[in-house]
Amino acid sequence: MDGPAREKKLRELRDELMHERGVAAMGGAPPNPGKIRALRKNIARIYTIQSEEGIPSASRTAPAVTKETPAEAPASKGKEPAEETEDDLEEDAP
Numbered sequence: 001m002d003g004p005a006r007e008k009k010l011r012e013l014r015d016e017l018m019h020e021r022g023v024a025a026m027g028g029a030p031p032n033p034g035k036i037r038a039l040r041k042n043i044a045r046i047y048t049i050q051s052e053e054g055i056p057s058a059s060r061t062a063p064a065v066t067k068e069t070p071a072e073a074p075a076s077k078g079k080e081p082a083e084e085t086e087d088d089l090e091e092d093a094p
Helices: 003-025 035-053 086-092
Strands: none
Touching: 003 035
């Protein structure tokens, strides 16, 4: 199977797996209980072939997600009002 055909088959398998998982999540009894496992194995086989050939899969690669540190996080635009405590309320009283 060549690259574009393999990508097409991978897309079909992933769509079918999503459908089967949706049926299972809704509480429906799947007509073929082993189908989800078989789909997952076939998807893994395609990924294995692609990694052996050194071809990164477009559907498998995802953008890197980095975690922001507090120093890099954007500053809030407005200050949140501080909560008043009983001591603050007693100071305001005459």
